[in-house]
Amino acid sequence: xxxxxxxxxxxxxxxxxxxxxxxxxxxxxxxxxxxxxxxxxxxxxxxxxxxxxxxxxxxxxxxxxxxxxxxxxxxxxxxxxxxxxxxxxxxxxxxxxxxxxxxxxxxxxxxxxxxxxxxxxxxxxxxxxxxxxxxxxxxxxxxxxxxxxxxxxxxxxxxxxxxxxxxxxxxxxxxxxxxxxxxxxxxxxxxxxxxxxxxxxxxxxxxxxxxxxxxxxxxxxxxxxxxxxxxxxxxxxxxxxxxxxxxxxxxxxxxxxxxxxxxxxxxxxxxxxxxxxxxxxxxxxxxxxxxxxxxxxxxxxxxxxxxxxxxxxxxxxxxxxxxxxxxxxxxxxxxxxxxxxxxxxxxxxxxxxxxxxxxxxxxxxxxxxxxxxxxxxxxxxxxxxxxxxxxxxxxx
Amino acid sequence: xxxxxxxxxxxxxxxxxxxxxxxxxxxxxxxxxxxxxxxxxxxxxxxxxxxxxxxxxxxxxxxxxxxxxxxxxxxxxxxxxxxxxxxxxxxxxxxxxxxxxxxxxxxxxxxxxxxxxxxxxxxxxxxxxxxxxxxxxxxxxxxxxxxxxxxxxxxxxxxxxxxxxxxxxxxxxxxxxxxxxxxxxxxxxxxxxxxxxxxxxxxxxxxxxxxxxxxxxxxxxxxxxxxxxxxxxxxxxxxxxxxxxxxxxxxxxxxxxxxxxxxxxxxxxxxxxxxxxxxxxxxxxxxxxxxxxxxxxxxxxxxxxxxxxxxxxxxxxxxxxxxxxxxxxxxxxxxxxxxxxxxxxxxxxxxxxxxxxxxxxxxxxxxxxxxxxxxxxxxxxxxxxxxxxxxxxxxx
DNA sequence: ATGAAAGCGCTAACAT
DNA sequence: ATGTTAGCGCTTTCAT
Numbered sequence: 094x095x096x097x098x099x100x101x102x103x104x105x106x107x108x109x110x111x112x113x114x115x116x117x118x119x120x121x122x123x124x125x126x127x128x129x130x131x132x133x134x135x136x137x138x139x140x141x142x143x144x145x146x147x148x149x150x151x152x153x154x155x156x157x158x159x160x161x162x163x164x165x166x167x168x169x170x171x172x173x174x175x176x177x178x179x180x181x182x183x184x185x186x187x188x189x190x191x192x193x194x195x196x197x198x199x200x201x202x203x204x205x206x207x208x209x210x211x212x213x214x215x216x217x218x219x220x221x222x223x224x225x226x227x228x229x230x231x232x233x234x235x236x237x238x239x240x241x242x243x244x245x246x247x248x249x250x251x252x253x254x255x256x257x258x259x260x261x262x263x264x265x266x267x268x269x270x271x272x273x274x275x276x277x278x279x280x281x282x283x284x285x286x287x288x289x290x291x292x293x294x295x296x297x298x299x300x301x302x303x304x305x306x307x308x309x310x311x312x313x314x315x316x317x318x319x320x321x322x323x324x325x326x327x328x329x330x331x332x333x334x335x336x337x338x339x340x341x342x343x344x345x346x347x348x349x350x351x352x353x354x355x356x357x358x359x360x361x362x363x364x365x366x367x368x369x370x371x372x373x374x375x376x377x378x379x380x381x382x383x384x385x386x387x388x389x390x391x392x393x394x395x396x397x398x399x400x401x402x403x404x405x406x407x408x409x410x411x412x413x414x415x416x417x418x419x420x421x422x423x424x425x426x427x428x429x430x431x432x433x434x435x436x437x438x439x440x441x442x443x444x445x446x447x448x449x450x451x452x453x454x455x456x457x458x459x460x461x462x463x464x465x466x467x468x469x470x471x472x473x474x475x476x477x478x479x480x481x482x483x484x485x486x487x488x489x
Numbered sequence: 490x491x492x493x494x495x496x497x498x499x500x501x502x503x504x505x506x507x508x509x510x511x512x513x514x515x516x517x518x519x520x521x522x523x524x525x526x527x528x529x530x531x532x533x534x535x536x537x538x539x540x541x542x543x544x545x546x547x548x549x550x551x552x553x554x555x556x557x558x559x560x561x562x563x564x565x566x567x568x569x570x571x572x573x574x575x576x577x578x579x580x581x582x583x584x585x586x587x588x589x590x591x592x593x594x595x596x597x598x599x600x601x602x603x604x605x606x607x608x609x610x611x612x613x614x615x616x617x618x619x620x621x622x623x624x625x626x627x628x629x630x631x632x633x634x635x636x637x638x639x640x641x642x643x644x645x646x647x648x649x650x651x652x653x654x655x656x657x658x659x660x661x662x663x664x665x666x667x668x669x670x671x672x673x674x675x676x677x678x679x680x681x682x683x684x685x686x687x688x689x690x691x692x693x694x695x696x697x698x699x700x701x702x703x704x705x706x707x708x709x710x711x712x713x714x715x716x717x718x719x720x721x722x723x724x725x726x727x728x729x730x731x732x733x734x735x736x737x738x739x740x741x742x743x744x745x746x747x748x749x750x751x752x753x754x755x756x757x758x759x760x761x762x763x764x765x766x767x768x769x770x771x772x773x774x775x776x777x778x779x780x781x782x783x784x785x786x787x788x789x790x791x792x793x794x795x796x797x798x799x800x801x802x803x804x805x806x807x808x809x810x811x812x813x814x815x816x817x818x819x820x821x822x823x824x825x826x827x828x829x830x831x832x833x834x835x836x837x838x839x840x841x842x843x844x845x846x847x848x849x850x851x852x853x854x855x856x857x858x859x860x861x862x863x864x865x866x867x868x869x870x871x872x873x874x875x876x877x878x879x880x881x882x883x884x885x
Numbered sequence: 886a887t888g889a890a891a892g893c894g895c896t897a898a899c900a901t
Numbered sequence: 902a903t904g905t906t907a908g909c910g911c912t913t914t915c916a917t
Contacts, residue, residue, distance in 0.1 A: 131902065157893090213559070518911060554911060
């Protein structure tokens with residue numbers, strides 16, 4: 094029966110308050126949702142009575158006719174990944190400031206579980222922020238048709254986005270390594286589906302070209318500590334004095350792998366991470382990393398979304414680019430002498446790694462040499478860019 | 490106007506599907522929410538038509554008459570605290586398995602912001618899991634009156650709870666330290682409002698008494714890395730060869746503080762944490778810690794909550810106690826010789842720390858000596874206890 | 886097994 | 902400024 098208690102403890106409604114006040118229910122409604130459209134005194138009286146009766150507006154009932162749930166969804170690929178912590182925090186803050194609540198939804202598992210989680214959450218919210226690296230562009234576009242959408246860390250035509258300035262960040266990292274005296278730097282790549290990975294690798298090639306450093310790619314590893322461990326093995330096969338990693342998790346795993354193989358960081362290998370996640374400052378050694386403006390990423394994303402909700406008319410889709418910052422800690426240093434023990438390239442003779450290095454030509458299959466001109470020149474976005482076209486055009 | 494588009498893109502309703510199928514709307518409704526109460530064939534036809542029309546039930550409309558939102562709230566004191574990561578994950582898993590979605594809500598800031606966040610979330614959900622250490626017991630009881638509630642990491646009469654077996658965990662930690670040869674162990678205390686802190690300190694005193702180790706309390710520190718840094722200074726004033734920390738964050742901070750003061754961990758000081766959060770394995774040295782069953786904590790909490798929702802009749806309130814496990818890593822070792830440089834007790838002469846230690850009597854005000862009998866004997870919960878009365882009676 | 890109709894609590898025309 | 906009334910999309914009696 095409709096009138097049952099249900100799991101929801103039902104309290105007084107506007108009807109109860111109205112009766113108590115001797116006014117019409119609509120007046121009570123207005124007293125709350127449209128103050129000013131009702132006599133100041135009656136409004137005050139209504140509020141007082143409502144207060145003593147313990148009246149609370151039912152958000153469900155309020156949302157049904159209007160579609161205004163005051164809910165936003167933040168879809169992440171893994172709540173457990175520290176990369177998202179500050180993003181979530183930033184998003185919640187911006188949302189709360191606007192009277193919205195964010196529904197954080199985790200869609201890791203299968204594509205099917207993803208679909209299910211989305212189906213459950215999306216109908217409830219007014220808009221969604223997508224922060225899941227491995228979701229396909231087309232799935233994202235489909236989503237964007239159903240609800241106002243903003244995508245994080247990826248640039249898409251048609252869907253507004255908020256991204257870190259990977260290009261400048263990478264540039265800083267490579268400069269730093271160059272200044273320390275490294276001549277060849279490796280990139281421990283992340284998932285192919287990751288837009289950020291593409292940007293980072295590409296930016297690294299550009300930076301390497303301009304700064305005249307040799308650049309090599311290692312791998313494709315899982316974006317986890319585990320993946321970093323794998324990267325350590327790949328590095329043993331194709332040594333380098335410095336490695337920039339797809340993200341901090343990989344960098345941390347790499348450092349651990351390296352140290353368990355007996356290679357000293359940063360004495361023998363310098364390691365740079367990406368993102369500056371929780372934990373990157375207390376790993377050992379503390380990680381030098383390209384800090385993403387995590388909190389800002391989250392808050393800008395919801396602000397962009399809120400803007401989107403406001404727009405009733407079509408308008409320009411834009412990408413917001415937020416500046417990254419190189420945080421230098423203990424995992425990078427001048428290239429040092431290598432105790433050759435930990436490398437495994439039995440074939441190639443040991444070669445001096447400091448000095449005008451020639452990249453080992455006989456590198457493993459996983460490593461690709463790439464030090465050639467690239468189509469576009471270095472990015473030039475203003476550092477504190479809050480919004481505007483991305484400094485770097487997305488890879489077609 | 491009620492019929493506008495709103496922010497919500499409205500799709501086909503049961504009325505549309507009904508018309509298309511030549512049946513009544515109520516039949517369509519039944520076809521979905523009460524399969525079996527409708528002819529198998531018509532049901533199939535309805536589903537098919539609905540599918541092609543892209544019909545999706547509106548959860549708001551569904552929830553309004555029934556109060557069944559399929560939403561649960563998980564209130565945490567700080568989404569950013571790694572302690573909650575796996576808890577959230579566990580909760581989401583258990584919820585999803587039951588067709589529920591969890592709304593994670595962060596209520597850090599002010600008590601006022603807390604109230605606001607709660608007001609926004611609670612009316613939407615069918616039940617709530619409270620995982621916020623610093624919320625008062627009375628606030629919790631008030632909450633429990635409004636919605637079915639389960640509280641995490643704290644035992645309350647009247648409200649069902651899920652907790653870690655702090656007692657056994659602490660016991661293991663102290664045993665471990667004792668076996669290594671430590672004679673006096675310090676406890677770096679956490680917030681006074683924390684139920685877990687009370688349990689841990691109390692359990693430590695009991696364990697110390699039974700195992701004949703001296704036990705001292707340091708502090709009350711913020712439950713953060715920052716607090717651990719403070720603990721390092723406190724420890725310099727009142728040295729000990731081993732310290733168990735309120736949680737991993739404090740332990741990590743302590744290790745950092747210690748090492749920046751020139752004290753070696755574990756050579757000079759052994760450090761034990763609590764919880765086994767993300768990061769505790771890659772800090773330096775890797776942290777020995779009492780691992781809380783984080784994931785299980787989350788999933789048991791929602792299962793308990795779901796059970797609560799099922800119960801329509803009053804029933805016994807119970808506490809579920811989940812076993813902790815000592816994870817021995819690199820931060821603990823036999824007590825070694827102390828290079829006295831880092832301690833700061835100018836007053837007291839240096840004393841040998843290994844050997845039948847007498848706790849330094851001239852300890853700082855922050856340190857309290859406590860090695861005396863305690864009222865209750867050691868806990869005796871079965872290790873894999875899934876549920877039942879807590880092994881240790883809650884502090885009145 | 887299915888249809889008709891009331892109602893969940895609120896908002897928003899449309900009156901007055 | 903306030904009252905009247907019709908929905909929002911669904912569930913659920915109550916009939917048939």
